[in-house]
Every structure is written in structure tokens, then in C-alpha cells.
Amino acid sequence: MIEVEMKAKINDKMEALEKIKEIGGTYSHSEKQHDIYFNSSDKDFKKSDEALRIREIPNGEEFKCILTYKGPKLDSKSKTRKEVEVEIDDTDNMTEILVKLGYKPTAIVNKVRRIFKYEEYTITLDKLNQLGYYMEIEYVAEEDSDIEEIRNNIIEVFKKMDITSGFERTSYLGLLEQLE
Amino acid sequence: MIEVEMKAKINDKMEALEKIKEIGGTYSHSEKQHDIYFNSSDKDFKKSDEALRIREIPNGEEFKCILTYKGPKLDSKSKTRKEVEVEIDDTDNMTEILVKLGYKPTAIVNKVRRIFKYEEYTITLDKLNQLGYYMEIEYVAEEDSDIEEIRNNIIEVFKKMDITSGFERTSYLGLLEQLE
Numbered sequence: 001m002i003e004v005e006m007k008a009k010i011n012d013k014m015e016a017l018e019k020i021k022e023i024g025g026t027y028s029h030s031e032k033q034h035d036i037y038f039n040s041s042d043k044d045f046k047k048s049d050e051a052l053r054i055r056e057i058p059n060g061e062e063f064k065c066i067l068t069y070k071g072p073k074l075d076s077k078s079k080t081r082k083e084v085e086v087e088i089d090d091t092d093n094m095t096e097i098l099v100k101l102g103y104k105p106t107a108i109v110n111k112v113r114r115i116f117k118y119e120e121y122t123i124t125l126d127k128l129n130q131l132g133y134y135m136e137i138e139y140v141a142e143e144d145s146d147i148e149e150i151r152n153n154i155i156e157v158f159k160k161m162d163i164t165s166g167f168e169r170t171s172y173l174g175l176l177e178q179l180e
Numbered sequence: 181m182i183e184v185e186m187k188a189k190i191n192d193k194m195e196a197l198e199k200i201k202e203i204g205g206t207y208s209h210s211e212k213q214h215d216i217y218f219n220s221s222d223k224d225f226k227k228s229d230e231a232l233r234i235r236e237i238p239n240g241e242e243f244k245c246i247l248t249y250k251g252p253k254l255d256s257k258s259k260t261r262k263e264v265e266v267e268i269d270d271t272d273n274m275t276e277i278l279v280k281l282g283y284k285p286t287a288i289v290n291k292v293r294r295i296f297k298y299e300e301y302t303i304t305l306d307k308l309n310q311l312g313y314y315m316e317i318e319y320v321a322e323e324d325s326d327i328e329e330i331r332n333n334i335i336e337v338f339k340k341m342d343i344t345s346g347f348e349r350t351s352y353l354g355l356l357e358q359l360e
Contacts, residue, residue, distance in 0.1 A: 042222060043282075067268075067274075069276075069277040069281070084277050084280065086268050086270055086273045086274045086277060087268065087269040088247075088266050088268055089267040089268075090267070093265060093266045094247075096249075096264045097247065097249040097264050097266060100249050100251065100264065101232070101249070101281070102223075
């Protein structure tokens, strides 16, 4: 699975929500996402542009927990990456296994994500405490897809909402690290 | 969680089943276990006496899948180890993540396990294609437990069933590798 995604800084949240509605995006649901990022001393994921993450999403009285590996970016313009996910039943035990394998939890990213569906895309409006609002448009593609074409289509969706600047390739993790 | 366990070679399966019954062991259930072991080129788990495993257990039309890390043996007489488990929803995706992190599937162990409860112990009678039958007695202990005492208690349970020899500290994986 390849995740082709682009995100842009949003200055006016209400306007962004209006624009999503105007083009025909339909609200799906909202999630609080608590992300724990891991790094290895053997192989610095910052340098290799990889990521290993446990995401916790409250779901009633339970948590949905997902272990995700993200490969390096596959092109120079978007955030397209190879992504592999596994749902797990216990964050603490998964953390303990990763620590035993030589990984360390190195960063936490918390956000509130509003999720919308538009045609074959997922549009999200994310709120991060220190970073403010961002809009992401994501398309999940097969491994042999034409990424260039998908990326151009995503830019077109942004254009429909009058978003033509503020694009950001750096991950939320990277942006938060720049603030430190 | 510390898993204190000992196993012994069983030559007469029917006699073993009788003995478990005689001491008051109660049958719980049977499982087909399909185990995939991983190793890393950076750190040979054979040398470090660790193990990383995905176990698949058919459960109706589904599979129960568990990722397990086993630490090195903690004493010289039993198979006592630190063990951490996480239930996962997809073996293939977990395998793909482990491969991305530098691990390779290196061995498969298949067995049929009959599981019995006896007091605070789990007794299993395992059938492995190339190895025959083994009985394992396991006790799950807190990290600060007196392992020596627990091991002696396990030996006493074996004694009650007239099993006083044939003890084996080598894992099934190790025993199968010796056959190659």
C-alpha cells in the first residue's frame, strides 16, 4: 500500500470547513490521535526518513492501537510513502517488545483529526497544539500506481478549495522538533 | 511476566494422558500452532538466546495471531524467560514491518498442543512432526518471584506423573535445527 498525501497550513479553520462542504466532502468522524514515535540507535530514522509509530485512538472506553511503519518518501514533492499497519491489542506490551529489539520512544504527537470523504480521497482537518491547523488530502494507491498523476489530482482538489500555497512536506513530528 | 517452564520427552502418549488425568489435571482445549521465528543479521538471536515469533492459531474461520518476544534464559536448569506478547490482527503485515526493521523469517515450527490445567500450572502435551511428543509444565510468575522454588515445584509435578528423566532445555526450534 502506498499513501500519497499532501498537506497545507490552514489559517482559517471555519473557511476550510466551508470549502470542504462546498466541493461535496462529507464528514465521516473525528478522532483524538495519540502517537508515540520510536527511533533506533543503530539506524537513525531521521536520517533514513523512516518512521515507526504506535497510534492510540480512544474508542468508547477502549483504545484502538495501531503499529505503523512508514518508509522513506518516494518523490520530492509530496509525502508519498510505503506504509504498513497492524492493529495491536496492547500499547505497553508492544512498546516493551520494541524496546527489547533496540527501539526507544522518542516523541509524542497529539492531534484532533476531523475526517471527511471526497470522491476517492480522504480529507482531514488536523488540530495540533503547538502547530495549529493543517489540511491533509490522502489517496491510497497500489504499489505500481502513477504517483505523479495522483499528486496532480490532489493539487487539483486543493485548488478547488482555493488552497494554492502553504504546502508542507515536513511531518508533524518534524515540525514539532523544529520548535524545540 | 516471567514464564517458568520445563519440558520432557514423552515416549508413550497414552500413558502421559492417563497420568495427567490421575493427578487431577483437567483438559482445557487443543490448538494447532503455526509459529514463524524471526532473526536479525545485526544481532543473532541464536547467540543472544532471544526469540521473536509470530504464532498463528486457527480459531474457527479466523486466526488468532500473537507476536512474542522471549528474552534469554534466566537460569541454567529450566527454560525460564522473560516473555512479552501482543495480539495482532495480521501476520503478513506484521511480517512486512519486521522485514522493514531488518528481521527475516528463518524457521517454521508446527505443533498440535493439548492444554490441561492443574492447580496453578498449565500442562501441555505437544506433538511435533519430526520430534514426537513432549510434555511441558508452565507457571507464569511475577518478575520478582523465587524461580528456584517454582522450578522445584514443577519438578514435583513431573514426579507425581513418574516423569523423572528426559528433561530438555533446548527449544523446539533448536531441536528441529539440530535435525537439519
